[in-house]
Amino acid sequence: MSVQNVPVVEALNVKKTYMLGKVPVEALRGVNLRVEQGDFVSILGPSGSGKSTLLNLIGALDKPTSGTLRIDGVDIGKLNDNQLANLRIHIGFVFQFFNLIPRLNARDNVELPMSISNIGKAERKKRAIELLETVGLKERMNHKPAELSGGQQQRVAIARALANNPKFLLLDEPTGNVDSKTASDVLGLIQKLNKEQHVSIIMVTHDEKLAHQANRIVKVFDGEISADMVS
Amino acid sequence: MKGIDVFRYSFSAIKLRKLRAALTTLGVIVGIAAIVALLSITQGLQATLTGQLNQGLSANTLIVMPSSGGFGGGGFGGGLGQGASSTGFSLYVNNTAEIATLSPDIEATVAIISRSGYVQTDDFSRVVTFYGVDFERYAQIYPTFRAETGSIPIPPQEDQIVIGTRVNQPGQNGTIFFTPGDAINVSWVNATIIPPVNETYSATVAGVLEKVGGFGIGGPSDTGVYIPIDKVQSFFGTEQCDMIIVTLTNSDNTTITNVSKAIADQFSNQVTVIASTAVLSLLTTVFSTIQLFLGGIAAISLLVAGIGIMNIMIVSLIERTREIGILKALGMKSRSVLAIFLGESVIIGLIGATVGIGLGWGLAVIVAQVLGSGAFSPGVSGNTSGAFAITPLLTPEVLLGALAFGVGVSIIFALYPAWRASKLKPVDALRYE
Numbered sequence: 334m335s336v337q338n339v340p341v342v343e344a345l346n347v348k349k350t351y352m353l354g355k356v357p358v359e360a361l362r363g364v365n366l367r368v369e370q371g372d373f374v375s376i377l378g379p380s381g382s383g384k385s386t387l388l389n390l391i392g393a394l395d396k397p398t399s400g401t402l403r404i405d406g407v408d409i410g411k412l413n414d415n416q417l418a419n420l421r422i423h424i425g426f427v428f429q430f431f432n433l434i435p436r437l438n439a440r441d442n443v444e445l446p447m448s449i450s451n452i453g454k455a456e457r458k459k460r461a462i463e464l465l466e467t468v469g470l471k472e473r474m475n476h477k478p479a480e481l482s483g484g485q486q487q488r489v490a491i492a493r494a495l496a497n498n499p500k501f502l503l504l505d506e507p508t509g510n511v512d513s514k515t516a517s518d519v520l521g522l523i524q525k526l527n528k529e530q531h532v533s534i535i536m537v538t539h540d541e542k543l544a545h546q547a548n549r550i551v552k553v554f555d556g557e558i559s560a561d562m563v564s
Numbered sequence: 565m566k567g568i569d570v571f572r573y574s575f576s577a578i579k580l581r582k583l584r585a586a587l588t589t590l591g592v593i594v595g596i597a598a599i600v601a602l603l604s605i606t607q608g609l610q611a612t613l614t615g616q617l618n619q620g621l622s623a624n625t626l627i628v629m630p631s632s633g634g635f636g637g638g639g640f641g642g643g644l645g646q647g648a649s650s651t652g653f654s655l656y657v658n659n660t661a662e663i664a665t666l667s668p669d670i671e672a673t674v675a676i677i678s679r680s681g682y683v684q685t686d687d688f689s690r691v692v693t694f695y696g697v698d699f700e701r702y703a704q705i706y707p708t709f710r711a712e713t714g715s716i717p718i719p720p721q722e723d724q725i726v727i728g729t730r731v732n733q734p735g736q737n738g739t740i741f742f743t744p745g746d747a748i749n750v751s752w753v754n755a756t757i758i759p760p761v762n763e764t765y766s767a768t769v770a771g772v773l774e775k776v777g778g779f780g781i782g783g784p785s786d787t788g789v790y791i792p793i794d795k796v797q798s799f800f801g802t803e804q805c806d807m808i809i810v811t812l813t814n815s816d817n818t819t820i821t822n823v824s825k826a827i828a829d830q831f832s833n834q835v836t837v838i839a840s841t842a843v844l845s846l847l848t849t850v851f852s853t854i855q856l857f858l859g860g861i862a863a864i865s866l867l868v869a870g871i872g873i874m875n876i877m878i879v880s881l882i883e884r885t886r887e888i889g890i891l892k893a894l895g896m897k898s899r900s901v902l903a904i905f906l907g908e909s910v911i912i913g914l915i916g917a918t919v920g921i922g923l924g925w926g927l928a929v930i931v932a933q934v935l936g937s938g939a940f941s942p943g944v945s946g947n948t949s950g951a952f953a954i955t956p957l958l959t960p961e962v963l964l965g966a967l968a969f970g971v972g973v974s975i976i977f978a979l980y981p982a983w984r985a986s987k988l989k990p991v992d993a994l995r996y997e
């Protein structure tokens with residue numbers, strides 16, 4: 334398939350400037366990045382360097398101020414709100430603070446992206462249970478987020494991110510809010526997904542050790558890519 | 565996102581804040597209940613009055629009165645004015661012959677003189693309205709002018725009178741005061757001379773009317789006392805009459821218009837010619853105004869409820885900013901976010917309107933019962949007690965209108981918060997603490 338040659342992410346001189354009142358904050362100052370299908374990339378950098386900003390752009394949550402960002406070959410700068418929403422359905426995003434919907438139980442949280450993408454009730458229920466089984470939480474599927482530990486919530490968030498069979502998974506500090514034992518569990522799960530299901534992974538972290546679990550490390554410093562190396 | 569899933573999601577959001585949703589819904593309930601109660605009572609009243617008027621006024625009947633007499637003064641059931649207008653114009657009993665020749669469409673004419681007075685025996689005294697009519701012609705025009713006991717004497721003796729059923733049986737409880745043949749004193753206070761004097765003559769009850777129910781202008785009344793026209797003229801010392809009833813051979817609009825105009829012209833426009841259709845349309849107009857007024861007041865309370873909805877939605881929007889960010893990050897379209905928020909208010913509006921309609925109807929029934937407790941049979945009552953048995957009426961229009969209005973107001977006031985929610989940018993919403 335020719336699609337194989339299209340990188341899942343292609344950033345060309347991407348800049349992002351936030352306006353803080355009248356003061357412009359340059360969060361990204363011209364980023365060039367190419368992520369191929371099946372890659373496992375760690376984005377490493379100090380706080381405030383622009384990691385989350387970059388991840389949000391790749392997740393189609395925001396548009397670059399300038400430059401070109403292609404997701405699966407599509408320039409997101411040219412998409413309208415509806416098209417961006419459609420694109421997001423096929424991107425798995427795992428947030429730093431889990432961001433589960435508190436009033437929904439684990440299964441309903443995992444079903445949510447599928448109900449957004451118009452999948453029928455029976456099918457999404459089945460898939461949600463399968464996904465929760467994959468992340469080892471089948472027994473907890475009727476629990477609300479508040480009744481789950483941080484690591485468990487993070488795994489529900491991963492299951493949710495996988496709901497619509499995304500080409501790639503974006504994780505913003507997936508282990509930032511869990512202990513090291515849980516962190517290595519979560520990382521094991523991510524590696525398994527990457528190896529067995531060939532899901533491309535882009536993971537933001539500022540933990541060197543964790544970053545080295547990936548097969549590629551991209552270092553961000555002050556809104557620019559300072560290093561791009563094989564781990 | 566599918567409609568049913570949008571609805572489920574809206575519902576789960578409402579369930580989370582039960583008390584808040586309940587209070588918001590209460591606002592809608594009160595507004596809708598007020599609207600439904602007021603409208604079903606006034607519509608019931610209108611239906612009752614219209615029904616009663618229809619009994620008393622057939623479509624092919626015209627009523628001719630001196631212009632300024634109008635409906636004022638005497639009113640529907642009580643004694644009508646003095647028969648003379650402020651301009652000095654008067655209708656006379658013998659004008660009937662003149663009117664009868666005006667059009668071949670005229671079937672019959674009858675003059676009515678009415679005066680207040682009282683009837684009495686040794687153990688009975690009652691204020692009544694006397695109606696002087698030609699018994700034969702009056703009975704022809706009004707089939708309800710029919711005796712239940714005794715008979716309508718045709719031609720009547722000078723001293724014979726006919727009384728309405730409630731004159732005979734004021735309590736409507738079976739206690740009757742007269743049987744045909746009984747003597748009765750007919751009195752009035754003659755104020756045309758100074759000092760006024762009490763004038764009385766002794767009459768005989770020839771018949772008691774069947775129950776008429778309702779009332780109409782000119783038509784037989786349960787509280788009326790009917791005296792032969794000749795006797796009335798001599799007793800009250802007048803040739804003037806209060807109204808002339810004209811019946812037509814048909815009730816076509818053109819006939820009604822043409823004859824009305826011919827009569828008005830004949831008396832140089834100093835008479836008012838009332839067609840029953842005109843009375844009914846006047847009644848409809850009056851009631852529409854009343855309903856608009858009362859409905860408007862009630863609607864204001866619903867608007868207040870709408871503001872409550874808007875307030876709650878804005879609070880909810882702020883509380884759930886992060887949630888909206890998550891939904892959008894998961895690929896939810898703006899219009900689905902809009903639908904979720906509107907869905908919440910539609911649910912509140914639907915529940916509020918449904919409960920409100922039920923409550924309003926219950927309220928109308930209770931109020932009608934309280935108002936009607938002085939009356940004895942539903943739908944029909946006398947006009948002396950002042951109490952009407954109102955059967956509240958909930959028309960499909962009011963029912964659907966209330967439902968639509970409740971839901972509509974809920975939607976309109978939720979539009980702005982819902983729109984704002986839908987316009988949130990996912991990154992901004994996710995950063996919101």
Ligand SMILES: Nc1ncnc2c1ncn2[C@@H]1O[C@H](COP(=O)(O)OP(=O)(O)OP(=O)(O)O)[C@@H](O)[C@H]1O
Nearest residue numbers: 351352353358360379380381382383384385386387
């Ligand atoms: N919405 C925004 N408005 C204004 N400034 C912003 C906004 N988002 C990010 N920034 C700024 O852009 C810069 C990069 O922020 P970003 O969140 O990408 O950093 P980060 O590398 O993810 O840091 P951390 O490791 O602490 O999460 C920071 O200086 C931040 O203050």
Ligand SMILES: [Mg+2]
Nearest residue numbers: 384385386505
């Ligand atoms: Mg960050």
